[in-house]
Amino acid sequence: MVWKPVKIGIWRYGRHWTMAATCKSDIMGDAERIIGKSSGHIHLVGACGVGMAGLGILLNAEGFRVTGCDCSPGLLAERLAKHGIDVVSGHDPAHLTDSVICAVRSSAVPLSSPELCAAASRSIPVIKRGEMLAALLAGRPSVGIAGTHGKTTTAAFIAQILKDCGLSPGFVIGGEVDRLGGGAAAGGSVVAFEADESDGTLALYAPELAVITNVEADHLENFRDLQELMDCFRSFARATRKKLLYCSDQATLCSLCADLSTAVSWGFEEGAFYRGRELEISALASAFALSRGGEQLGILHVPVPGRHNALNALAAAAVALEMDIPFSSVRAAVAQLALPRRRFEQVLVSEDLLVVSDYAHHPTEISALVATARGYGRSRILAMFQPHRYSRTLAMGPEFPGAFEGVDKLVLVPVYAASELPTEGGAAADLYVHFRRSTTGPGCTALASSLRAAWEGLRRDLAPGDILLVAGAGDIEQVAQWAKAETRLQSGKLPVSPTDDYRIEELASSLETSVVRTNEPLAGKTTMGVGGVADVWIEIGSTPDLRSVLSHVQRLAIPFRLIGAGSNLLVSDLGVRGIIGKLAGPEFDAIEMKADIISVGSAVGTNRLLAWLQEHGLGGLEFLRGIPGTVGGAVRMNAGAFGGQTGSRVAWVRVMNEAGEETIDREPRFAYRSGVSAACILAAGFAVTKADDAASRRIRAEIDDKRAWLRGLRCAGSVFLNPENDAAGRLLDVSGLKGLTVGGAQISDVHANVIVTEKGACASDVLALIEIARNRVKSRFNVDLKNEIVILADSRSLTIRQSPTVC
Numbered sequence: 001m002v003w004k005p006v007k008i009g010i011w012r013y014g015r016h017w018t019m020a021a022t023c024k025s026d027i028m029g030d031a032e033r034i035i036g037k038s039s040g041h042i043h044l045v046g047a048c049g050v051g052m053a054g055l056g057i058l059l060n061a062e063g064f065r066v067t068g069c070d071c072s073p074g075l076l077a078e079r080l081a082k083h084g085i086d087v088v089s090g091h092d093p094a095h096l097t098d099s100v101i102c103a104v105r106s107s108a109v110p111l112s113s114p115e116l117c118a119a120a121s122r123s124i125p126v127i128k129r130g131e132m133l134a135a136l137l138a139g140r141p142s143v144g145i146a147g148t149h150g151k152t153t154t155a156a157f158i159a160q161i162l163k164d165c166g167l168s169p170g171f172v173i174g175g176e177v178d179r180l181g182g183g184a185a186a187g188g189s190v191v192a193f194e195a196d197e198s199d200g201t202l203a204l205y206a207p208e209l210a211v212i213t214n215v216e217a218d219h220l221e222n223f224r225d226l227q228e229l230m231d232c233f234r235s236f237a238r239a240t241r242k243k244l245l246y247c248s249d250q251a252t253l254c255s256l257c258a259d260l261s262t263a264v265s266w267g268f269e270e271g272a273f274y275r276g277r278e279l280e281i282s283a284l285a286s287a288f289a290l291s292r293g294g295e296q297l298g299i300l301h302v303p304v305p306g307r308h309n310a311l312n313a314l315a316a317a318a319v320a321l322e323m324d325i326p327f328s329s330v331r332a333a334v335a336q337l338a339l340p341r342r343r344f345e346q347v348l349v350s351e352d353l354l355v356v357s358d359y360a361h362h363p364t365e366i367s368a369l370v371a372t373a374r375g376y377g378r379s380r381i382l383a384m385f386q387p388h389r390y391s392r393t394l395a396m397g398p399e400f401p402g403a404f405e406g407v408d409k410l411v412l413v414p415v416y417a418a419s420e421l422p423t424e425g426g427a428a429a430d431l432y433v434h435f436r437r438s439t440t441g442p443g444c445t446a447l448a449s450s451l452r453a454a455w456e457g458l459r460r461d462l463a464p465g466d467i468l469l470v471a472g473a474g475d476i477e478q479v480a481q482w483a484k485a486e487t488r489l490q491s492g493k494l495p496v497s498p499t500d501d502y503r504i505e506e507l508a509s510s511l512e513t514s515v516v517r518t519n520e521p522l523a524g525k526t527t528m529g530v531g532g533v534a535d536v537w538i539e540i541g542s543t544p545d546l547r548s549v550l551s552h553v554q555r556l557a558i559p560f561r562l563i564g565a566g567s568n569l570l571v572s573d574l575g576v577r578g579i580i581g582k583l584a585g586p587e588f589d590a591i592e593m594k595a596d597i598i599s600v601g602s603a604v605g606t607n608r609l610l611a612w613l614q615e616h617g618l619g620g621l622e623f624l625r626g627i628p629g630t631v632g633g634a635v636r637m638n639a640g641a642f643g644g645q646t647g648s649r650v651a652w653v654r655v656m657n658e659a660g661e662e663t664i665d666r667e668p669r670f671a672y673r674s675g676v677s678a679a680c681i682l683a684a685g686f687a688v689t690k691a692d693d694a695a696s697r698r699i700r701a702e703i704d705d706k707r708a709w710l711r712g713l714r715c716a717g718s719v720f721l722n723p724e725n726d727a728a729g730r731l732l733d734v735s736g737l738k739g740l741t742v743g744g745a746q747i748s749d750v751h752a753n754v755i756v757t758e759k760g761a762c763a764s765d766v767l768a769l770i771e772i773a774r775n776r777v778k779s780r781f782n783v784d785l786k787n788e789i790v791i792l793a794d795s796r797s798l799t800i801r802q803s804p805t806v807c
Contacts, residue, residue, distance in 0.1 A: 028204060030125035031135035034102050035062075041099040044068035045115055046106025047087050048076040051196065054172035054184030055104065055133050056085050061186030062136070069095050069115070072475075079182060093118030100124060104132050107199045108419045130201025133172065137191055137205070143319055144205050146195040146236055147213030147247075149365050150312050154213055155194045156180070156340045157316035162192065164333035165325050175340030175359070183340075190323075195236065198222060203235035209322060210240040211315055212257065214250050218362055221391035221420070230256060237263075243322050245315060248272045266318045268311065274318040276300075279310060283376045286310040290317060290327075297327045300334045305344060306372035313337060344372055347480040352464040353487065354378060357480035361388040361473040363396060366403040369471060373406075379465030380408040383442070384454050384479060386472030387415045390426030397425075397434045401441030407469070409461065410435070410442040411454040411574065416474025424779040429771035432764060436743045446573040447764035453793040455479045457574020459487065460535070499535045502579070507552045513541030513585055514549075522571045522580065525563070527628055528755075529714045530745075530763040531571025531792075534580040541585035546680060547660035553579060554658060561792070562680060564630030565605060568637065568716050570770075572793040573763040580792075583632065588682065597651050597685040602632025606639075619691030620649055622699045626707040627717065635668075635684045637788075638675035642703060647675055651685040673721055673788055709750050714757045719770060720785040728785055729753035735776045742768045767791070 034040065044056050047068025053076045060066045060083050068080065068087040077087040088095060091113050096103065102125040105116060111126070119126050137144075145155040152175040159171035159180055170187030174194045177183060195205050198219040215233050223229040230252075237244050237257050246257040248265035249272070257263045266274035268288075276288035286302045288310060302313040313334055320330045339345065341357075348355035354376065360369040366385070373381050383404065387393040393415055404410050412428045412435070428447065435445040448454035458468065470480040499518060508516040520537030523530050540546050540562075553560040559578025563569060588603035591612050598618070600609055606624045609631060613619060623644030624634065633639065634646045635653055647670025654664050655678035668676050720728035732738075732752035739749040744761025747769055748754040755769050774785050 028131060028135060030102065031127050031131045032138075034125070034127070034132070035135045035138075037101070039063050039065075040101040041065045041067070041097070043095060043100045043103045044087075044106075045091065045103050045113070046070055046109040047080065047085075048073050049106050049108060050076065050176060050183045051172070051174050051194070052104070052106045052129055053080055054174075055129055055136075056080055057083050057182075057184040058136060058170065058172055058186055058191075059132075060085055065099075067095070091115040096122065096124060102127055104129055110419055128199060128201055130196055130199060131204060133193065134201060134204035134206075137193060137207070141190040142207040143190060143192045143209045143211065144195040144207030144236070144240075145192065145211045145213070146197060146202055146233065147211070148197070148216040148218050149362060149368075150213040150308060150315075151194050151211075152340055152359070153309060153343050154211060154312040154315050155192055157313055157334075157337050158211075158319050159192045160337055161316055161320045161325075161330060161333040162190065162323075164336060165320065165329045173340065175342060177338065177340045179336075179338040197229070197232055197236075200232055203232050203239075205236055206239040206241060208240075208242045209319060210236065210244045211319060212237065212244070212246045212253060213312070213315060214247055215252050215256065216362070216364060217395070218392065220395050221389065245274075245318050245322065247311070247315065249311070264318070264322065266315055268314070274314065274321070276310065276314045279307070281305075281307055281310065281375065286313075288314070290314070292321060297321075298331060300331055302334060303337060304339050305375060306368060308368040308372075309339070309344075342477055344369065345480070347470075348484045348487065352466075353462060354467040355470065355480055355483045355487075356467065357470045357477050359473050360471045361386075361392070363399040363403040366400070366471060367405075369469060370404060370406050373467050373469055376467055378467040380463065381406060381467050381469065382409045382411075382458055382461065383407045383469040383471060384411045384413060384448075384458060384476065386413045386451070386474050386476035387428055387431055388473040389418050390415055390420050390423035392426075393428070393431050394423055394426035397431050398438075400431060401435045401438035404435075404442045404445075405440050407442035408444075409458075410445045411448050411458055412445065413448050413451050413454045413472075413476065416472060416476070418474065422775060422778070424775055427771055427775055429768040429775070432768045433742055433772075436765065436768075445764070446762075447767050448572065448574060449767065449791065449793040451476060451479055453572060453574060455482050456577045457532070457572065459483070460575060460577065462487070501556065502536060502558055503552075503556065504536055507549070510548045510552070511538075511541075511545045514545045515539040515541075515584075520580070522566075522576065525582075526566030526569045526571060526716070527714060528566075528570060528716050528757050528761075528763075528766065530573070530757055530761050530766060532573050532575030532763070534576045534578075536579040538579060538581045539584040540581050540588075542587060543656070543662070543682065545585075546581075546583070546656060549579070549581060550656070550658060550660050550679070562632075564603070564633035565628055567627065567629040568633065568639075568788070568790055570716065570763055570766055570789055570791045572767070572791070574793070576792045583680075583682075590683075594685070596687065598688055599683055599685050600631045601683050602630060602635070602681045604631045605629070606631065606634055613688060613691070614696065617691050617693070618688045619696050619699075620688040621646075621686065622696065622703065625700060625703045626710065631684055632681040634675075635681055636675050636677075637673050638670045640673075642706070645670065645672075647671075649686045649688065651687045653678070653681060653685075654683045656680040656682055710754075713748075713754075714761075715748075715754050716789050718753045718788050719755055720753055720774070721788045723783050723785065726783070727753075731777045731781055731783060731785070732773055735773070735780050737773050737776060740769065740772070742772075745769055747773065 048070035056066045066085045103119045145151045155173045156177045162169040167189045170191040172184040172193045217226045244262045246253045249267035249269045265272045268276045279288040290297045342359040345357045360366045432447045517537045520534045562581045583603045588601040590601045592599045623642045638647045652666045653668045653676050658679045738752045740747045743765035744758045745765035
């Protein structure tokens with residue numbers, strides 16, 4: 001393959017390139033051989049990462065037939081299709097047709113995946129994305145951009161400047177850039193590419209011109225320590241063929257690069273060869289005076305926010321000037337720069353609300369994001385953060401709280417694994433512990449069980465003048481799109497109430513014996529005493545009213561759930577969307593003797609029922625003593641203790657379905673902590689026995705003695721179900737979890753399957769303990785503990801098809 005001579009400033013390129021010149025080791029052999037063919041069928045495994053998609057576009061332009069597969073094809077699959085690259089969903093050995101000469105894999109796809117195992121068994125070379133890109137670019141005119149932070153934005157800026165200056169560059173960038181038409185394109189003069197250090201393939205590149213923005217500890221799952229990561233960057237720096245531009249504002253980079261003959265410095269601090277001075281930053285832009293070797297060149301206006309982006313623009317301008325592009329052209333191009341997607345991407349902009357989606361996932365990046373957001377002068381900053389990789393969360397956990405200093409409210413969501421297996425100490429719950437114990441950080445922090453729960457909670461909390469930051473490198477970006485689609489603005493303003501669609505006034509007017517309230521605190525309605533508010537709370541006084549409520553929520557698709565005494569319930573700090581109901585009328589609170597069966601309303605408390613039985617000389621349900629639930633909850637979950645279970649005494653259950661129809665189930669089925677699953681339990685009939693007074697007193701005394709330690713504690717009883725042939729409490733105990741404390745919640749030092757709360761506790765403390773305990777048992781014993789406690793976290797946990805009556 002011959003490259004035509006192209007003049008770029010003072011540089012001239014015109015050479016027949018071969019891979020031998022840049023092959024770093026035998027590891028490049030397969031990639032070198034494939035690229036040397038200039039044709040053939042290459043299959044991309046994990047094709048819809050931005051970097052993989054970009055590589056596919058370049059390979060396709062070289063004349064290779066390219067196909068791909070991905071578990072989540074998405075929009076990038078559509079973009080690849082426009083280049084003639086077919087992408088199928090999922091990973092399957094059948095994708096490796098006889099024509100495939102190699103498989104290129106994303107680092108997110110493990111070598112143990114069936115597709116790659118099949119490739120190995122058939123002697124089809126499996127090549128890393130970075131190896132193939134390094135082979136493709138070897139010997140070509142190129143600009144490689146590396147660094148722990150800022151490389152995507154800097155690469156995007158360089159590509160835009162070169163394009164605006166008429167150089168028709170190729171580029172492959174780790175982000176989509178609307179102004180460039182995407183994240184990759186083939187070009188004839190020079191290729192600007194992002195050089196990723198995460199898997200070590202950074203050391204394989206040898207660009208004509210290189211940029212290193214900064215180096216910090218990261219990706220330590222692939223490097224023994226920071227020194228080994230530094231060695232990787234050092235290899236990249238030394239392999240640069242013409243000029244190495246490094247940021248001299250960072251002492252680490254000075255020690256790494258300053259002694260190289262190719263090195264040229266840039267930055268805002270004194271001593272930089274390309275120096276920005278008199279920096280001015282506003283909410284929307286920045287400007288600085290640029291000098292080269294002490295010579296004043298003029299003012300650069302950067303039309304994007306943030307000091308870090310001004311620094312990225314300085315690097316891009318330095319690259320263009322090193323390529324002998326006139327300053328006047330550089331200045332004009334810089335004034336047109338645009339950020340890649342998910343780099344302070346303003347997804348929703350209005351007078352009342354600004355929603356920003358950002359890729360920040362390292363503490364340094366988050367600090368820059370928050371600093372930029374503060375510059376907008378909004379009344380509050382709310383943020384949602386998705387940690388990226390268990391290994392990074394474990395390694396950098398203590399650094400995250402301070403990075404969010406200045407945020408008023410933060411919600412943490414589960415870690416985006418990026419192909420990693422869970423690591424003990426690296427979950428979102430572990431990160432929450434760092435926030436809870438830190439003296440710096442956001443005003444308040446909550447832990448959410450899902451992206452949906454986090455968004456629904458924050459959406460309810462939005463107020464005029466807020467800015468919402470959606471941060472992280474995983475699939476959290478969809479939350480920003482939810483915000484755009486679901487936050488209905490009226491003339492640029494937020495709706496008065498998030499429950500407008502519920503038509504509560506209409507519902508309330510149809511109810512005769514019920515009480516309806518909005519924004520109802522739920523903490524006092526649970527035995528743990530923690531949790532947020534319900535959008536709507538209804539104390540339902542009769543079956544006709546219950547029927548009206550069911551009809552209303554069905555017709556308007558409103559999330560709905562009934563609760564009982566809240567003794568087996570944890571409500572998220574973010575509150576509960578939809579309607580929470582409780583049966584409270586006389587007909588639900590009655591106890592009647594009918595022949596040899598006791599008819600009991602579902603709202604009757606278990607302790608009241610036991611007192612009634614004792615008063616009437618009856619027994620058989622003593623095992624429920626001390627459980628502060630309701631009959632409806634006990635029937636729903638087949639509550640039990642000390643060898644007894646509710647289901648063993650239930651003769652019939654009167655229920656109401658979603659359509660408001662009442663029936664009596666005379667053959668209810670029960671299993672361990674699983675009972676009647678009808679929409680609404682109205683009453684139950686119990687077969688009880690004549691009690692022996694002395695025996696009953698003895699049983700009550702024994703149970704009281706066993707439960708004495710629980711008296712006065714705020715808890716919800718057993719947190720986890722017992723796994724088959726074992727006890728959750730034993731597994732938790734031998735895992736060393738007794739006494740573990742997060743905030744105001746503690747795993748009991750008496751029984752490890754009980755979590756107690758103190759004054760000042762919040763639901764996130766409890767949720768963190770639950771996840772930490774579950775993860776530790778999984779790590780030690782490979783046992784997946786299932787919740788016995790019911791967690792109300794998002795609208796999916798509120799549906800009348802999920803047996804809404806709980807303890």
